[in-house]
Amino acid sequence: PLxxxxxxxxxxxxxxxxxxxxxxxCEIHPFQNVTPAFLADFAPRAVILSGGPAxxxxxxxxxxxxxxxxxxxxxxxxxxxxxxxxxxLGGRVERGDGTAEFGRAYVTPEDGARPDLxxxxxxxxxxxxxxxxxxxVAEIAPGFRVLGTSPxxxxxxxxxxxxxxxxxxxxxxxxxxxNGRTLYENFVKLAGFAGDWTMAAxxxxxxxxxxxxxxxxxxxxxxxxxVDSSVAAVLIHEAIGDxxxxxxxxxxxxxxxxxxxxxxxxxxxxxxxxIHADEADLFIGxxxxxxxxxxxxxxxxxxxxxxxxxxxxxxxxxxxxxQGTLYPDVIESVSFSGGxxxxxxxxxxxxxxxxxxxxxxxxxLRELFKDEVRALGHELGLPASFIGRHPFPGPxxxxxxxxxxxxxxxxxxxxxxxxxxxxxRKHGLYDEIWQAFVALLPVxxxxxxxxxxxxEYACALRAVTSVDGMTADYYPFSHDFxxxxxxxxxNEVRGINRVTYDITSKPPGTIEWE
Ligand code: XMP
Numbered sequence: 001p002l003x004x005x006x007x008x009x010x011x012x013x014x015x016x017x018x019x020x021x022x023x024x025x026c027e028i029h030p031f032q033n034v035t036p037a038f039l040a041d042f043a044p045r046a047v048i049l050s051g052g053p054a055x056x057x058x059x060x061x062x063x064x065x066x067x068x069x070x071x072x073x074x075x076x077x078x079x080x081x082x083x084x085x086x087x088x089l090g091g092r093v094e095r096g097d098g099t100a101e102f103g104r105a106y107v108t109p110e111d112g113a114r115p116d117l118x119x120x121x122x123x124x125x126x127x128x129x130x131x132x133x134x135x136x137v138a139e140i141a142p143g144f145r146v147l148g149t150s151p152x153x154x155x156x157x158x159x160x161x162x163x164x165x166x167x168x169x170x171x172x173x174x175x176x177x178x179n180g181r182t183l184y185e186n187f188v189k190l191a192g193f194a195g196d197w198t199m200a201a202x203x204x205x206x207x208x209x210x211x212x213x214x215x216x217x218x219x220x221x222x223x224x225x226x227v228d229s230s231v232a233a234v235l236i237h238e239a240i241g242d243x244x245x246x247x248x249x250x251x252x253x254x255x256x257x258x259x260x261x262x263x264x265x266x267x268x269x270x271x272x273x274x275i276h277a278d279e280a281d282l283f284i285g286x287x288x289x290x291x292x293x294x295x296x297x298x299x300x301x302x303x304x305x306x307x308x309x310x311x312x313x314x315x316x317x318x319x320x321x322x323q324g325t326l327y328p329d330v331i332e333s334v335s336f337s338g339g340x341x342x343x344x345x346x347x348x349x350x351x352x353x354x355x356x357x358x359x360x361x362x363x364x365l366r367e368l369f370k371d372e373v374r375a376l377g378h379e380l381g382l383p384a385s386f387i388g389r390h391p392f393p394g395p396x397x398x399x400x401x402x403x404x405x406x407x408x409x410x411x412x413x414x415x416x417x418x419x420x421x422x423x424x425r426k427h428g429l430y431d432e433i434w435q436a437f438v439a440l441l442p443v444x445x446x447x448x449x450x451x452x453x454x455x456e457y458a459c460a461l462r463a464v465t466s467v468d469g470m471t472a473d474y475y476p477f478s479h480d481f482x483x484x485x486x487x488x489x490x491n492e493v494r495g496i497n498r499v500t501y502d503i504t505s506k507p508p509g510t511i512e513w514e
Pocket of ligand 1: 511512
């Protein structure tokens with residue numbers, strides 16, 4: 001495998017992701033764990049030294065064992081990794097004297113023969129890269145030469161092609177280094193990787209690690225019916241069988257048929273022990289008279305934790321709580337920017353619960369991005385229609401029903417939502433849309449149907465495109481589609497006599513209505 005030695009950069013996981021995209025197996029290990037004995041045992045075919053926040057000039061700053069450079073395998077140093085490499089191999093690093101360089105920069109090549117690492121680079125003269133460093137290399141190590149420079153980094157790319165040692169000042173793994181993938185591709189070729197590693201291999205490895213972590217303890221998994229927790233549950237079940245019990249908290253705020261589908265799939269199809277906590281009465285009862293969005297969210301969040309805990313307490317010998325945490329959730333929870341950010345909406349999760357219940361966490365998807373989780377789900381045989389499902393918020397339909405919630409309103413909303421999604425599927429638009437749903441408005445309007453006057457609810461259709469849910473744009477349906485959908489909803493759903501289409505982007509709107 002390829003070894004990534006992590007010095008604490010926020011983007012180290014992106015290196016792993018780029019390598020997975022190239023079908024190369026890699027493991028990230030924190031520098032503290034990489035001892036000479038570890039190296040001998042791991043026998044990497046190539047090593048990447050990540051970036052990190054430290055300064056190599058400071059005493060005791062992290063470094064890899066010197067043996068890394070004696071393995072006879074290609075080594076790539078990135079940012080802090082570059083500096084560590086230069087210093088350990090006989091170069092010199094100087095402290096940034098206020099000349100820190102952050103963000104976009106352009107690298108141009110040096111004259112002379114270009115090593116294979118740079119195949120496909122500089123085809124148009126210069127390459128855009130993303131810099132983020134304070135210190136800089138002042139003198140490169142013996143054997144190295146300069147291969148590329150930027151205005152702020154005279155040693156932007158350096159290398160010793162004889163030994164296949166390369167060091168770059170910028171981050172080739174981030175999106176803002178558009179041609180970075182080529183650099184990784186060239187590097188893994190130098191190391192002789194065949195690029196034949198797959199999600200199937202990831203699954204095997206994940207299963208091994210889950211077994212190792214859990215031993216013979218019982219594991220509880222909070223199943224929401226969403227893609228992440230479902231993939232985690234199926235994977236863990238494959239690893240430890242009936243040591244896993246899923247708890248599915250059904251708050252009565254789910255979509256049409258959703259609860260029965262989740263139960264059927266997990267209990268009947270996969271034979272995973274599942275507790276269906278049907279607590280609709282409790283949730284809807286407590287939400288009676290509540291119309292403030294934050295109070296709604298907090299109420300649901302609090303009840304969710306209470307209910308989850310009550311059911312989980314019944315599982316004897318539980319030692320672990322499984323969660324479908326993804327890598328983006330991990331990054332978001334580590335704030336480097338300082339001050340607390342403003343709460344736009346309180347998202348509910350089971351954070352804090354593991355300690356309270358004395359459980360350890362199993363998070364087998366912690367290193368993956370959403371599309372990789374989908375690929376893993378596919379590998380595990382989850383149905384494509386399930387894997388491709390739009391995201392659905394924890395508080396469910398409660399936040400799609402502005403104002404006070406009643407069972408009647410929820411029923412109307414569920415029916416309209418089912419018609420709308422049916423329309424979207426029939427027109428082949430489902431996969432183009434990030435999320436689509438109906439919001440039932442707390443307004444009744446006058447209409448005429450047949451010969452009679454009606455006085456019923458108005459609803460709003462919402463459909464957005466997005467890559468990560470952070471920003472979004474409304475989906476440009478054709479007028480025909482909108483007209484046909486409005487007619488169907490009004491004809492098929494009693495209780496709605498007016499349909500509107502929400503064309504707000506995010507920002508300034510949010511995707512959900514509350
Ligand atoms: P907003 O409405 O903030 O939503 O633009 C962004 C994305 O997050 C989802 N969402 C939630 N997901 N718990 C969740 O698990 C929540 O409380 C929650 N609130 C919003 C929303 O559906 C969209 O995909």
